[in-house]
Structures are given as C-alpha cells and as structure tokens.
Amino acid sequence: MTIEQVQRWVRPNIAALKPYSTARDEYKGSIGIYLDANENPFENGYNRYPSTTLKGQVRTAIAAKKGIASERLFLGNGSDEAIDLLFRIFCRPGVDNVISIAPTYGMYSVCAAINDVEYREVMLDEDFSLPVDKLLAAADAQSKLLFICSPNNPTANAFPREQILSLVRQFPGIVVVDEAYIDFSSEPSMVELIDEYPNLIVLQTLSKAYGLAGLRMGLAMAHERIISIFEQVKYPYNIGADTLALALRLLETDITPQVQTLIAERERVAAAFRAVPCITKVYPSDGNFLLVKTERPRELYEYLIARELIVRDRSRTPGCEGTLRITIGTPEENERLIAEVARYK
Numbered sequence: 001m002t003i004e005q006v007q008r009w010v011r012p013n014i015a016a017l018k019p020y021s022t023a024r025d026e027y028k029g030s031i032g033i034y035l036d037a038n039e040n041p042f043e044n045g046y047n048r049y050p051s052t053t054l055k056g057q058v059r060t061a062i063a064a065k066k067g068i069a070s071e072r073l074f075l076g077n078g079s080d081e082a083i084d085l086l087f088r089i090f091c092r093p094g095v096d097n098v099i100s101i102a103p104t105y106g107m108y109s110v111c112a113a114i115n116d117v118e119y120r121e122v123m124l125d126e127d128f129s130l131p132v133d134k135l136l137a138a139a140d141a142q143s144k145l146l147f148i149c150s151p152n153n154p155t156a157n158a159f160p161r162e163q164i165l166s167l168v169r170q171f172p173g174i175v176v177v178d179e180a181y182i183d184f185s186s187e188p189s190m191v192e193l194i195d196e197y198p199n200l201i202v203l204q205t206l207s208k209a210y211g212l213a214g215l216r217m218g219l220a221m222a223h224e225r226i227i228s229i230f231e232q233v234k235y236p237y238n239i240g241a242d243t244l245a246l247a248l249r250l251l252e253t254d255i256t257p258q259v260q261t262l263i264a265e266r267e268r269v270a271a272a273f274r275a276v277p278c279i280t281k282v283y284p285s286d287g288n289f290l291l292v293k294t295e296r297p298r299e300l301y302e303y304l305i306a307r308e309l310i311v312r313d314r315s316r317t318p319g320c321e322g323t324l325r326i327t328i329g330t331p332e333e334n335e336r337l338i339a340e341v342a343r344y345k
C-alpha cells in the first residue's frame with residue numbers, strides 16, 4: 001500500500017480544506033511588539049496564545065523519545081482528540097464505517113456515534129485472542145478504520161505483533177493501534193513500522209505510564225502526510241501553554257522505575273488474587289490493571305466501595321461478564337486491596 005492510496009481515503013471536504021491560519025502561524029519571529037492576535041497586552045503569564053516554538057520543542061522532545069521524526073508526531077489534547085480527528089478526517093457521516101474488536105476502549109464507539117459513522121464490532125475469541133479473519137471479513141469498500149487496542153482495555157492482554165501486522169498488511173483501510181498501555185507490555189510497540197506501512201497509525205498517551213493524566217496530552221504517530229492533515233483539522237491552539245511547559249519539564253523524568261514497580265505489583269496482586277476463593281479467574285495482563293472474574297461482581301464491587309476502594313465494574317460489558325477491572329495502585333494501596341478482598345466472604 002502506498003501513501004497515495006491512503007490519501008485517497010481522506011474525505012473530499014478535508015482534502016480540499018483551506019485550514020485556519022493563526023497569527024502565530026504567519027509570523028515566526030520571536031522578538032517584537034505583538035499586535036497581531038487581539039490578545040490583552042498586559043502580562044499576567046497567560047495573556048498570550050500558547051507559543052508555537054514551545055509546542056515545537058515538546059514535539060521534538062517526544063519524537064526523540066519515540067525514535068521518530070517530529071513530522072510523524074501529532075500532539076493532541078489527550079489521545080481522545082486524535083481518535084475524534086481520525087473520524088473527522090477519514091469517515092463520511094452516514095456513508096463510511098469503522099471496525100473494532102469488542103470488548104475494547106469505549107471512546108471509539110462514542111466517537112463513531114458522534115460523527116454518525118457505522119461502528120462494526122467483532123467479538124474477540126473466548127480467550128480474548130484476536131479474530132484476524134473475522135475482522136478482515138467484516139470490511140467492505142466503506143471501511144475506513146480498524147481499531148486495535150493493544151494491550152487491550154479492558155481485557156488487559158496484548159496481541160502478538162505478527163497478528164496485528166498481518167491486519168496492517170491485509171486490511172483495506174487504516175489500522176489504528178492504540179498503545180495507551182504499551183509501556184507495561186511485553187510486546188513491542190508498532191511505532192517503528194510507520195515508515196514501512198502508510199496505513200498504520202499508532203496512538204500513545206502521557207496519561208498512563210507517564211503519570212500525566214491531568215495534563216491531557218496524547219500522541220498520534222504516522223506517515224508525515226497523514227500527520228499534516230491532523231495538523232490542519234485540529235483546533236488552532238489545541239494544547240494549552242501550561243500543558244506544553246509542564247510536559248517539557250516532566251518528560252525529563254525517567255519513568256522506568258515506576259513502570260517496573262507497577263509491573264512487579266501487578267504480578268504480586270495477580271498472585272494474591274489467584275489464592276482468594278471469591279476470585280475465579282485473573283486474566284493475564286500487559287497493562288497497569290487486572291481484569292478479574294468473580295461469582296457476584298456487583299456484590300464485590302459494592303463491598304469494596306464501602307471500604308473506600310473504587311474499582312470498575314465491567315460485568316455488564318458483553319464478553320466481560322462477571323468481571324471487575326482493577327487498576328494497580330501504590331504498594332500500600334494494593335496491600336489494602338488484597339487484604340479487603342481476602343476478607344470478603
């Protein structure tokens with residue numbers, strides 16, 4: 001597949017778009033008297049629109065970390081912005097469709113509904129493995145996006161790279177691999193393949209392993225021509241000045257020790273849960289959370305709430321019947337959780 005083919009999937013109105021040009025897009029200098037953007041001139045730290053230079057620095061820093069050219073990186077207001085942009089760029093409302101595994105992250109179907117795009121779900125196999133053939137069979141000429149969340153939320157497993165790659169090779173549209181939890185995974189990232197496959201878009205986020213959920217910053221990585229369309233369609237100043245400044249500073253922190261602790265804690269909590277009678281199954285996890293099966297999920301959920309332990313009830317999600325999703329906390333928090341669960345019944 002060539003980039004020219006991928007570009008043909010862009011909605012005609014987007015391909016023809018003359019993007020909004022901000023005052024700061026036009027003048028690239030730095031010193032001077034700025035009378036071009038109708039800002040309030042009195043300094044308070046926030047009177048100016050976010051600096052494009054600073055955004056460039058953040059982009060360069062993150063691209064370097066990910067080992068890609070900065071032209072191949074889009075910074076969004078959370079990866080949720082990137083997901084929404086994918087629909088707005090590629091999917092004609094009422095005409096096109098997208099395909100996704102199920103169960104998976106809820107934002108894909110919400111964005112599909114908001115954009116009036118048909119959402120085709122293909123259930124994972126019983127053991128949560130990837131139904132490659134069924135996903136391919138669900139596609140037709142109007143299928144623009146295929147969402148593969150790996151490691152998958154809420155099932156916690158990562159799919160083998162070879163299987164995702166075979167989808168990238170065969171799917172007649174764009175394959176979006178959401179790697180929100182990749183730093184906790186034993187499977188490698190697909191990012192290094194964006195050079196080779198123009199129909200591959202990889203999403204990551206600073207919300208999980210980087211510990212910056214409050215900042216709202218997500219990443220889309222793809223061929224530079226796709227990224228340049230993202231840049232044209234996004235809101236002009238999609239990332240605030242504070243977020244940019246903090247991201248630049250906080251990205252210097254090495255996340256490896258925390259990630260290693262969380263992975264070790266995940267395995268410790270999983271082992272403890274496997275020894276508790278009320279938990280009938282602990283699914284293998286490549287994320288920073290565990291999916292566990294229990295006889296009376298709602299009852300265990302309420303029991304934990306009463307003890308100020310808040311987890312996610314996934315028992316009404318098709319394919320996840322009887323399950324709770326539990327995030328790995330600090331060692332002390334996990335200790336509390338294990339003790340309370342062990343005391344249940």
Ligand SMILES: *Cc1c(COP(=O)(O)O)cnc(C)c1O
Pocket residue numbers: 077078079080081105149153178180204205206207208213216217218
């Ligand atoms: C948490 C999560 C995200 C993160 O979204 P942000 O908008 O970047 O906070 C993305 N995808 C999945 C699958 C998630 O679980």
